[in-house]
Amino acid sequence: MGSSLIFKEKDMAHPIIHAKSSAKKFGGKWEEYIDIHNWFDETKGWYGHSNHRMFRHHSEGIFEMEKIFGSHFTNSDGKIVYTRYVGEQHVKEDCYNHLPSAKEWLMALESKERPVWMMRTLELNVD
Numbered sequence: 001m002g003s004s005l006i007f008k009e010k011d012m013a014h015p016i017i018h019a020k021s022s023a024k025k026f027g028g029k030w031e032e033y034i035d036i037h038n039w040f041d042e043t044k045g046w047y048g049h050s051n052h053r054m055f056r057h058h059s060e061g062i063f064e065m066e067k068i069f070g071s072h073f074t075n076s077d078g079k080i081v082y083t084r085y086v087g088e089q090h091v092k093e094d095c096y097n098h099l100p101s102a103k104e105w106l107m108a109l110e111s112k113e114r115p116v117w118m119m120r121t122l123e124l125n126v127d
Contacts, residue, residue, distance in 0.1 A: 028075030062087035
């Protein structure tokens, strides 16, 4: 029996949790996805706050990731996985199912009232 990992509102998911979520969604092994998720969350080292997401957790960041990792790969299950979809999954998990643009991040950071996508994450159950 596998244990169930859950992260909620104020938690920041570790890249391994995102990678396990990718394997659950797209097939294959979590190790096949970890480099992409590490890239998105590398900015935690620059700014140790959930606002680290402003640097890459947006539509433009996903396209930048695709330039680095390529448009697709074949996982160990023999399935073609589009890296853009993996990036969208990561951002949506961290931004409450929203895919913001870089402009939305800038506007939200300057706003007195923060949008819910900036303050909440999706609950993930990863076995």
